[in-house]
Amino acid sequence: xxxxxxxxxxxxxxxxxxxxxxxxxxxxxxxxxxxxxxxxxxxxxxxxxxxxxxxxxxxxxxxxxxxxxxxxxxxxxxxxxxxxxxxxxxxxxxxxxxxxxxxxxxxxxxxxxxxxxxxxxxxxxxxxxxxxxxxxxxxxxxxxxxxxxxxxxxxxxxxxxxxxxxxxxxxxxxxxxxxxxxxxxxxxxxxxxxxxxxxxxxxxxxxxxxxxxxxxxxxxxxxxxxxxxxxxxxxxxxxxxxxxxxxxxxxxxxxxxxxxxxxxxxxxxxxxxxxxxxxxxxxxxxxxxxxxxxxxxxxxxxxxxxxxxxxxxxxxxxxxxxxxxxxxxxxxxxxxxxxxxxxxxxxxxxxxxxxxxxxxxxxxxxxxxxxxxxxxxxxxxxxxxxxxxxxxxxxxxxxxxxxxxxxxxxxxxxxxxxxxxxxxxxxxxxxxx
Amino acid sequence: xxxxxxxxxxxxxxxxxxxxxxxxxxxxxxxxxxxxxxxxxxxxxxxxxxxxxxxxxxxxxxxxxxxxxxxxxxxxxxxxxxxxxxxxxxxxxxxxxxxxxxxxxxxxxxxxxxxxxxxxxxxxxxxxxxxxxxxxxxxxxxxxxxxxxxxxxxxxxxxxxxxxxxxxxxxxxxxxxxxxxxxxxxxxxxxxxxxxxxxxxxxxxxxxxxxxxxxxxxxxxxxxxxxxxxxxxxxxxxxxxxxxxxxxxxxxxxxxxxxxxxxxxxxxxxxxxxxxxxxxxxxxxxxxxxxxxxxxxxxxxxxxxxxxxxxxxxx
Numbered sequence: 001x002x003x004x005x006x007x008x009x010x011x012x013x014x015x016x017x018x019x020x021x022x023x024x025x026x027x028x029x030x031x032x033x034x035x036x037x038x039x040x041x042x043x044x045x046x047x048x049x050x051x052x053x054x055x056x057x058x059x060x061x062x063x064x065x066x067x068x069x070x071x072x073x074x075x076x077x078x079x080x081x082x083x084x085x086x087x088x089x090x091x092x093x094x095x096x097x098x099x100x101x102x103x104x105x106x107x108x109x110x111x112x113x114x115x116x117x118x119x120x121x122x123x124x125x126x127x128x129x130x131x132x133x134x135x136x137x138x139x140x141x142x143x144x145x146x147x148x149x150x151x152x153x154x155x156x157x158x159x160x161x162x163x164x165x166x167x168x169x170x171x172x173x174x175x176x177x178x179x180x181x182x183x184x185x186x187x188x189x190x191x192x193x194x195x196x197x198x199x200x201x202x203x204x205x206x207x208x209x210x211x212x213x214x215x216x217x218x219x220x221x222x223x224x225x226x227x228x229x230x231x232x233x234x235x236x237x238x239x240x241x242x243x244x245x246x247x248x249x250x251x252x253x254x255x256x257x258x259x260x261x262x263x264x265x266x267x268x269x270x271x272x273x274x275x276x277x278x279x280x281x282x283x284x285x286x287x288x289x290x291x292x293x294x295x296x297x298x299x300x301x302x303x304x305x306x307x308x309x310x311x312x313x314x315x316x317x318x319x320x321x322x323x324x325x326x327x328x329x330x331x332x333x334x335x336x337x338x339x340x341x342x343x344x345x346x347x348x349x350x351x352x353x354x355x356x357x358x359x360x361x362x363x364x365x366x367x368x369x370x371x372x373x374x375x376x377x378x379x380x381x382x383x384x385x386x387x388x389x390x391x392x393x394x395x396x397x398x399x400x401x402x403x404x405x406x407x408x409x410x411x412x413x414x415x416x417x418x419x420x421x422x423x424x425x426x427x428x429x430x431x432x433x
Numbered sequence: 434x435x436x437x438x439x440x441x442x443x444x445x446x447x448x449x450x451x452x453x454x455x456x457x458x459x460x461x462x463x464x465x466x467x468x469x470x471x472x473x474x475x476x477x478x479x480x481x482x483x484x485x486x487x488x489x490x491x492x493x494x495x496x497x498x499x500x501x502x503x504x505x506x507x508x509x510x511x512x513x514x515x516x517x518x519x520x521x522x523x524x525x526x527x528x529x530x531x532x533x534x535x536x537x538x539x540x541x542x543x544x545x546x547x548x549x550x551x552x553x554x555x556x557x558x559x560x561x562x563x564x565x566x567x568x569x570x571x572x573x574x575x576x577x578x579x580x581x582x583x584x585x586x587x588x589x590x591x592x593x594x595x596x597x598x599x600x601x602x603x604x605x606x607x608x609x610x611x612x613x614x615x616x617x618x619x620x621x622x623x624x625x626x627x628x629x630x631x632x633x634x635x636x637x638x639x640x641x642x643x644x645x646x647x648x649x650x651x652x653x654x655x656x657x658x659x660x661x662x663x664x665x666x667x668x669x670x671x672x673x674x675x676x677x678x679x680x681x682x683x684x685x686x687x688x689x690x691x692x693x694x695x696x697x698x699x700x701x702x703x704x705x706x707x708x709x710x711x712x713x714x715x716x717x718x719x720x721x722x723x724x725x726x727x728x729x730x731x732x733x734x735x736x737x738x739x740x741x742x743x744x745x746x747x748x
Contacts, residue, residue, distance in 0.1 A: 074693075078712045084498045085717070102715050106498030183599050191607075192693045192709075245582020247607030247696035257583045399714045408697035412609060422516060429511070 121356035140315035142355030152265035165298035176241025187263030209305030217388025311381035490721035497715030508722035540628020635669030
C-alpha cells in the first residue's frame with residue numbers, strides 16, 4: 001500500500017468535506033447505470049454489438065452507463081419474478097411472447113415512449129401492440145419480432161421428389177416418413193422450452209381448426225372436433241416422420257441437430273442458416289459443400305383450418321420498482337432511433353423483424369434472398385390465446401405448456417380424447433380465475 | 434526453576450467481570466442464551482421465516498406483483514384435483530425410494546471394499562468423493578450431454594459396438610420411463626460417495642476383535658456381516674438414510690437441468706413443479722402450496738426414522 005502523505009491526506013479529506021457540504025456526489029459518481037437483462041441472442045454478433053459499440057455510444061450520447069446482462073431465455077421469467085417480489089433488480093427486462101401480460105401490474109407506464117416510436121416508424125404490428133398493452137396503457141416498449149419458418153435441406157427433399165417444400169401436413173408427413181427411413185427425420189421439439197415447441201404446436205392446432213377459447217376470451221373452446229382431429233393426426237405424424245428425441249429438446253437442440261445433418265427440416269428462426277453461413281468450412285453437406293447453400297426456408301404447411309405461424313414478439317419492460325425509470329425511457333427512446341436500431345437490426349441479418357412497419361423496407365431484406373421470407377412473418381402471425389386476446393390467462397397456459405403437453409401425452413400413448421379432456425380441464429381452471 | 438514450577442507457584446486469581454454485560458453473563462442462563470443466539474438468529478432467518486412466509490403465501494391467492502388475499506385451503510383443494518401435481522407426488526416418491534435404496538446398496542458395497550487394505554487406498558477414498566464434490570449443475574450438464582437424444586456418447590458407444598442401430602437410438606430423456614431412469618442414475622452417481630464415505634466411517638468404529646471372535650466361533654463372511662457388522666452399522670445407516678431421503682425428496686437442480694420435468698411432466702418432482710408454477714408462471718401462492726405439500730410427507734418419514742433410530746439405539 002502506498003504511503004499517504006500529509007498533502008494527499010488534505011486533498012482527500014477536503015474532497016470528502018466538499019461532497020458532504022454540497023450534498024451532491026461529484027460528476028463522475030452521478031452517472032446513471034442502467035441494468036438491462038436480455039436473452040442470450042441466437043445471433044451472437046448482436047450481443048457483441050450491444051455490449052460493445054452500442055454501450056459505448058450510449059455512454060457518449062446520454063451519459064448513461066449501460067450494464068447489459070445476457071441470460072438463457074428459459075431463465076428470464078424466474079429472474080422477473082424474483083426481481084418484482086424483492087423490489088430490486090434490473091431496470092429493464094427483455095420479455096418474450098406475451099410474458100408482459102403476466103407482470104402488467106409491476107411494470108412502469110411507458111406509453112409516451114412507445115407511442116412516439118410507433119408514430120415515427122409507421123406504426124406497430126398488431127401483435128407487438130397486443131402483448132405490450134393493457135387497455136390503452138403500454139406496459140412495455142416493443143423491441144422486435146422473432147418467428148419461425150421451416151429450415152430444410154433442399155437437396156434431400158429433391159431426392160425424394162419434393163422440389164418445393166410440402167405445403168400440406170399430409171405431404172410433409174409423407175416426405176418426413178421417406179427421409180426418416182434414410183436416417184434424417186423431421187426435427188421438432190415437443191417439450192418444455194420457450195420458443196420452438198409453441199412455435200410449431202400452436203400453428204398445428206390452428207391449422208386443423210382448433211382454438212383455445214372463443215373470441216370473448218373466457219369460454220374455453222379447446223374440446224372440439226377440430227382439436228381432437230389435430231391430436232389424432234399428430235400421433236402418426238410424430239411416430240412416422242419425426243425424431244423421437246424432440247420430446248427432450250430445448251430451443252437450441254434442433255439447431256445443433258440440423259447443423260450436424262441428423263434432421264432434414266425444423267421450424268426455427270433464421271439462426272441455423274446464419275450460423276451455417278458464418279462458418280461454411282465447419283458446416284458442410286455430405287458432399288463437402290457449404291451447408292448453407294443447401295438450406296431454404298418455407299412456411300409451415302396448411303391444414304383444413306388454414307396456414308399459420310406463431311411469431312414471438314420481444315418487449316422491453318421498464319420495471320416499476322426501478323429508480324431509473326426516467327433514464328430507462330430515455331435510453332429506450334434513443335436505442336430505437338433509426339440510426340442506432342439499424343446497427344442492431346443489420347447485425348440480426350433477418351433473424352428478427354422490426355416491431356414497426358418501417359423496418360420492412362430495410363436493406364437487410366434484399367441482402368440474402370434465402371432470408372427474405374422472414375420479412376412477412378409479423379403480418380401472417382397469430383398469438384397464443386386465440387380466438388381471445390393473448391392476455392394473462394393465455395400467457396399462463398403457454399408457460400405451463402398445456403397445449404404442448406396435450407400433444408406430448410398423445411404421442412406417448414394417451415388416447416387422443418383423454419389428452420384433449422386433460423388440456424381442456426387445465427384451461428378451464430386457468431380461464432375461470 | 435523450571436517455567437512449569439514457576440507458573441504453578443503463582444496464586445490463582447479470579448477476576449470479576451467489570452461491565453454489566455460481563456456480570457450478566459456470569460449467570461449461566463444468560464450465558465446459555467447468548468451462546469445460542471447466533472444459531473437461533475440464523476435458523477429464524479433462513480428456516481423459520483421462509484417456512485412461515487410459505488404458509489402465509491399458500492393460504493392466499495398471491496401472484497407475482499399482486500399481494501392477494503386469504504383464500505383458506507383453496508390452493509390445496511386445487512392441487513388435489515391437479516393431474517400434474519398427482520404425477521409429481523408419485524414421481525417424487527418413486528424417485529426417492531429407488532434412488533435412496535440403490536445408493537444404500539451401492540454405498541454399502543463400496544464402503545465394505547474400501548474398508549479392506551489395498552495399495553492406493555487413500556487415493557481411492559479421495560477419488561470416490563469426486564461426484565459429490567463437483568457442483569451438481571455442472572456434473573448434470575455433462576450427464577445431459579451423455580443422454581442427449583442426438584449426440585449421446587452412450588448411444589455412440591452402443592452404436593459402434595453394433596448393439597443398437599441409428600433407427601433405434603435410445604431416447605434417454607424423451608421417453609417417460611427412460612427419462613426417470615436417467616435422472617435416478619444421475620442421482621445415484623452423485624449420492625453414492627456420501628453413503629460410501631459415511632458408512633466407511635461407521636465400519637471403522639466396529640472393533641476388529643468382534644469379527645475375529647465371530648470367525649473363531651466359525652462364522653463365515655455372510656454370517657459375520659449379518660450378525661456383527663450390520664447391527665452395529667444400523668444406527669449410522671439410519672441417520673444417513675434420513676439425510677438422503679430429505680435431500681432426494683426435495684431435489685431440484687438435477688431434474689431441472691436434465692429434463693425440466695419433461696417429457697410431458699413425467700419426471701416432474703415437487704420442487705420442479707413448485708418452481709414452474711411459482712417462479713416461472715408467477716403463481717406464487719400455488720407454488721408455495723406445492724412446496725408446503727412436501728412437509729407432512731417428509732415429517733412422517735422423519736418421525737418414523739427417528740423413532741426407529743431411537744429404538745435401535747436403546748436395544
